[in-house]
Amino acid sequence: xxxxxxxxxxxxxxxxxxxxxxxxxxxxxxxxxxxxxxxxxxxxxxxxxxxxxxxxxxxxxxxxxxxxxxxxxxxxxxxxxxxxxxxxxxxxxxxxxxxxxxxxxxxxxxxxxxxxxxxxxxxxxxxxxxxxxxxxxxxxxxxxxxxxxxxxxxxxxxxxxxxxxxxxxxxxxxxxxxxxxxxxxxxxxxxxxxxxxxxxxxxxxxxxxxxxxxxxxxxxxxxxxxxxxxxxxxxxxxxxxxxxxxxxxxxxxxxxxxxxxxxxxxxxxxxxxxxxxxxxxxxxxxxxxxxxxxxxxxxxxxxxxxxxxxxxxxxxxxxxxxxxxxxxxxxxxxxxxxxxxxxxxxxxxxxxxxxxxxxxxxxxxxxxxxxxxxxxxxxxxxxxxxxxxxxxxxxxxxxxxxxxxxxxxxxxxxxxxxxxxxxxxxxxxxxxxxxxxxxxxxxxxxxxxxxxxxxxxxxxxxxxxxxxxxxxxxxxxxxxxxxxxxxxx
Amino acid sequence: xxxxxxxxxxxxxxxxxxxxxxxxxxxxxxxxxxxxxxxxxxxxxxxxxxxxxxxxxxxxxxxxxxxxxxxxxxxxxxxxxxxxxxxxxxxxxxxxxxxxxxxxxxxxxxxxxxxxxxxxxxxxxxxxxxxxxxxxxxxxxxxxxxxxxxxxxxxxxxxxxxxxxxxxxxxxxxxxxxxxxxxxxxxxxxxxxxxxxxxxxxxxxxxxxxxxxxxxxxxxxxxxxxxxxxxxxxxxxxxxxxxxxxxxxxxxxxxxxxxxxxxxxxxxxxxxxxxxxxxxxxxxxxxxxxxxxxxxxxxxxxxxxxxxxxxxxxxxxxxxxxxxxxxxxxxxxxxxxxxxxxxxxxxxxxxxxxxxxxxxxxxxxxxxxxxxxxxxxxxxxxxxxxxxxxxxxxxxxxxxxxxxxxxxxxxxxxxxxxxxxxxxxxxxxxxxxxxxxxxxxxxxxxxxxxxxxxxxxxxxxxxxxxxxxxxxxxxxxxxxxxxxxxxxx
Numbered sequence: 017x018x019x020x021x022x023x024x025x026x027x028x029x030x031x032x033x034x035x036x037x038x039x040x041x042x043x044x045x046x047x048x049x050x051x052x053x054x055x056x057x058x059x060x061x062x063x064x065x066x067x068x069x070x071x072x073x074x075x076x077x078x079x080x081x082x083x084x085x086x087x088x089x090x091x092x093x094x095x096x097x098x099x100x101x102x103x104x105x106x107x108x109x110x111x112x113x114x115x116x117x118x119x120x121x122x123x124x125x126x127x128x129x130x131x132x133x134x135x136x137x138x139x140x141x142x143x144x145x146x147x148x149x150x151x152x153x154x155x156x157x158x159x160x161x162x163x164x165x166x167x168x169x170x171x172x173x174x175x176x177x178x179x180x181x182x183x184x185x186x187x188x189x190x191x192x193x194x195x196x197x198x199x200x201x202x203x204x205x206x207x208x209x210x211x212x213x214x215x216x217x218x219x220x221x222x223x224x225x226x227x228x229x230x231x232x233x234x235x236x237x238x239x240x241x242x243x244x245x246x247x248x249x250x251x252x253x254x255x256x257x258x259x260x261x262x263x264x265x266x267x268x269x270x271x272x273x274x275x276x277x278x279x280x281x282x283x284x285x286x287x288x289x290x291x292x293x294x295x296x297x298x299x300x301x302x303x304x305x306x307x308x309x310x311x312x313x314x315x316x317x318x319x320x321x322x323x324x325x326x327x328x329x330x331x332x333x334x335x336x337x338x339x340x341x342x343x344x345x346x347x348x349x350x351x352x353x354x355x356x357x358x359x360x361x362x363x364x365x366x367x368x369x370x371x372x373x374x375x376x377x378x379x380x381x382x383x384x385x386x387x388x389x390x391x392x393x394x395x396x397x398x399x400x401x402x403x404x405x406x407x408x409x410x411x412x413x414x415x416x417x418x419x420x421x422x423x424x425x426x427x428x429x430x431x432x433x434x435x436x437x438x439x440x441x442x443x444x445x446x447x448x449x450x451x452x453x454x455x456x457x458x459x460x461x462x463x464x465x466x467x468x469x470x471x472x473x474x475x476x477x478x479x480x481x482x483x484x485x486x487x488x489x490x491x492x493x494x495x496x497x498x499x500x501x502x503x504x505x
Numbered sequence: 506x507x508x509x510x511x512x513x514x515x516x517x518x519x520x521x522x523x524x525x526x527x528x529x530x531x532x533x534x535x536x537x538x539x540x541x542x543x544x545x546x547x548x549x550x551x552x553x554x555x556x557x558x559x560x561x562x563x564x565x566x567x568x569x570x571x572x573x574x575x576x577x578x579x580x581x582x583x584x585x586x587x588x589x590x591x592x593x594x595x596x597x598x599x600x601x602x603x604x605x606x607x608x609x610x611x612x613x614x615x616x617x618x619x620x621x622x623x624x625x626x627x628x629x630x631x632x633x634x635x636x637x638x639x640x641x642x643x644x645x646x647x648x649x650x651x652x653x654x655x656x657x658x659x660x661x662x663x664x665x666x667x668x669x670x671x672x673x674x675x676x677x678x679x680x681x682x683x684x685x686x687x688x689x690x691x692x693x694x695x696x697x698x699x700x701x702x703x704x705x706x707x708x709x710x711x712x713x714x715x716x717x718x719x720x721x722x723x724x725x726x727x728x729x730x731x732x733x734x735x736x737x738x739x740x741x742x743x744x745x746x747x748x749x750x751x752x753x754x755x756x757x758x759x760x761x762x763x764x765x766x767x768x769x770x771x772x773x774x775x776x777x778x779x780x781x782x783x784x785x786x787x788x789x790x791x792x793x794x795x796x797x798x799x800x801x802x803x804x805x806x807x808x809x810x811x812x813x814x815x816x817x818x819x820x821x822x823x824x825x826x827x828x829x830x831x832x833x834x835x836x837x838x839x840x841x842x843x844x845x846x847x848x849x850x851x852x853x854x855x856x857x858x859x860x861x862x863x864x865x866x867x868x869x870x871x872x873x874x875x876x877x878x879x880x881x882x883x884x885x886x887x888x889x890x891x892x893x894x895x896x897x898x899x900x901x902x903x904x905x906x907x908x909x910x911x912x913x914x915x916x917x918x919x920x921x922x923x924x925x926x927x928x929x930x931x932x933x934x935x936x937x938x939x940x941x942x943x944x945x946x947x948x949x950x951x952x953x954x955x956x957x958x959x960x961x962x963x964x965x966x967x968x969x970x971x972x973x974x975x976x977x978x979x980x981x982x983x984x985x986x987x988x989x990x991x992x993x994x
Binding site for chain 1: 567870
């Protein structure tokens with residue numbers, strides 16, 4: 017049984033020396049894999065990836081640490097899409113700061129978990145500090161507000177909508193759906209109001225929560241693609257008249273495609289008139305709060321009952337670094353649990369308090385550490401500068417698109433995305449734009465985004481790399497045009 | 506705006522050189538913080554932690570990368586509970602392998618995300634391979650089964666129960682709760698059957714899913730604390746007779762406290778008789794499948810409709826490394842989504858397939874990479890050896906407890922936990938056991954677990970460190986006894 021051989025763990029006094037050679041191997045794989053890839057992604061499309069991973073993933077006997085790490089890490093890097101490459105701009109797929117990745121290693125090595133104090137004394141404290149700072153950034157009173165770090169916007173939106181569901185039904189009927197289920201008399205009458213540009217995870221959350229996707233009602237947009245407060249007001253009046261219960265208005269601060277920010281202050285006003293919970297999905301746009309220039313776009317967010325922010329978007333963190341905040345800590349009461357082996361009341365009274373009741377998860381890595389290190393290293397101004405750089409890149413890209421006769425800009429960028437397409441002289445523009453994107457993927461030249469607006473296919477640049485230069489953006493556009501001309505031929 | 510200064514990213518050709526000095530700082534913090542802590546956790550309890558983190562977490566101006574990382578990482582380590590210390594044994598809080606932590610760095614540096622192919626060409630492939638290997642381990646047909654890596658057992662159980670809810674209602678009524686919500690006529694009639702030792706996340710999931718915690722029905726236990734198949738059968742007959750719909754039987758393979766494994770094969774038989782979905786929560790016990798000696802305890806798991814396994818428990822991964830598996834990939838159909846910017850059908854037809862429909866999350870780090878590296882390095886035998894070592898430790902601890910006149914062993918260990926308590930000559934045993942545990946926490950000597958069984962307070966050792974020796978276990982027990990004598994005085 018080999019009881020004599022010692023296993024190399026990441027923690028303990030031997031941890032640093034166990035990690036050192038393996039980290040050297042990992043860095044080596046990052047370097048060599050990038051050379052092998054030679055661009056933003058590998059050539060050859062999905063078919064080529066399998067060849068990088070030919071061996072059995074779970075053999076009966078292992079091949080040893082160095083060999084396994086070297087081989088698999090290098091294949092992983094060679095087969096990855098690297099957002100640090102200026103031509104990898106399809107998604108809210110942020111190139112993380114080296115600093116944050118290094119800090120994350122420390123969290124991983126100790127495996128702290130936030131479901132009990134005695135698994136994470138320092139992790140518990142750091143998450144509290146990070147949440148407090150973010151509550152302040154949003155404009156909440158940190159003494160009253162609360163929240164948690166999440167796996168991302170989807171979990172944050174799910175949590176916000178769960179709190180809204182509990183709040184609305186407790187107020188309207190004294191019902192507690194987490195305990196008794198969704199009341200039969202409310203079937204088909206519980207409503208979530210959002211716009212058609214809202215992230216799909218909202219409908220998905222409604223599905224998870226037992227409300228069903230059909231509970232989601234689309235509020236018309238104004239000319240700027242923002243949720244129209246007057247239209248929201250009319251809908252709320254109509255819903256109330258027919259006895260429906262609007263459990264939440266879900267506004268977006270930074271839609272995935274256009275970066276549009278709903279008029280939060282006005283929506284907060286309307287939601288308050290009707291006693292509806294306001295959740296703001298600022299997964300993308302929340303980071304704009306770091307920027308003095310852009311923060312005013314989110315004015316009114318402090319009136320939201322709950323907010324989602326992803327710091328693995330405009331925050332340059334490795335995934336996961338989502339955050340959910342609630343204006344009042346008491347909103348989390350329906351999620352509180354007493355668990356005999358985690359948080360008994362006598363242990364809590366003795367000062368051993370956990371953050372179990374703030375999260376839908378149980379085991380939970382302290383992702384707050386990397387966030388705290390980044391905050392302390394860059395400060396609000398440093399992070400604001402990164403946001404401003406990417407915002408300026410988007411404006412440069414838009415200006416270049418406007419100058420080119422065959423490129424059509426959808427509209428001026430709001431945050432750091434730019435939507436455009438190639439207008440062919442002949443041929444189906446939808447097919448050509450979709451195919452040119454796939455061609456760029458297949459030949460390993462660029463990872464450009466793609467979406468659908470007004471029934472047509474559009475391309476998207478999501479600019480999140482603060483180091484990208486204007487000539488690099490212009491070169492990327494030249495590549496897009498060349499690929500388009502190839503397709504249109 | 507400083508457009509000239511380059512930001513240090515983890516990816517790209519400069520990534521390795523950007524990371525190298527920061528990782529040296531992180532390792533230094535791991536070493537120095539551990540010396541400062543000088544034991545499994547810091548002395549002084551929660552009050553002492555705040556002093557380690559005196560500075561503002563989000564200043565206006567940053568203090569720079571090195572300074573922030575050095576200060577915060579060291580404070581984090583000094584204030585952590587380190588599961589690599591042989592006296593840190595309260596929870597399923599695994600000391601991670603150095604290898605897995607190093608591999609995780611690579612996933613973080615590139616920020617791959619599994620919600621679209623073009624954010625994770627290699628990550629998508631690796632997750633597929635890991636899931637296939639785990640389906641094989643469980644005894645599923647990998648060609649038919651499917652699954653995803655999750656944030657942990659809670660998300661895995663939530664996902665399994667969501668699949669069960671959709672399956673049961675589609676079969677019974679042709680209803681699709683994700684779309685239309687929970688049917689009004691089924692209010693209070695949808696049932697989840699499990700035992701009282703089931704993890705609390707199951708009740709919580711029922712709450713999230715709109716079924717309510719009241720939907721959870723406890724099945725009586727047999728003398729070995731296992732769910733009684735006959736009792737389950739009777740309950741199912743009764744439920745059917747009164748028109749209730751049992752959407753899932755939830756069996757546990759490795760309860761958190763006792764490590765008890767329900768009789769899976771018999772429960773599968775009963776569930777099948779009544780057409781009820783069987784979900785097996787093997788978050789803890791799933792890793793026993795690596796061990797030739799212990800795997801037979803989970804016999805029958807291959808008949809489950811869905812399974813949860815946490816490789817950040819008996820798998821020595823840093824969090825998160827949860828897994829949810831389903832016997833039939835088609836079970837995930839209700840979770841499938843077409844999203845214009847993620848997975849259009851023409852892109853999928855061209856081979857750019859994502860794993861979006863396998864997970865409740867959207868952005869998702871490729872936690873499969875560290876798992877794959879660990880599997881390849883250790884093989885099934887190597888992992889089985891680690892499981893066997895911890896199992897042997899538990900038996901040694903139990904034997905030592907039996908020999909001591911003032912220690913009471915609750916029962917023989919099944920996996921790697923041991924439940925016991927101190928029997929004082931005088932005084933309230935519950936108060937003394939609870940207080941001695943807190944005293945060990947406060948004076949930084951040990952992190953011992955605590956739970957409640959049969960209305961009494963018990964202590965718990967969760968043995969997950971393969972390097973722990975028998976003398977270390979005996980020394981820990983001596984510390985517990987000394988603390989008890991101090992309290993009982």
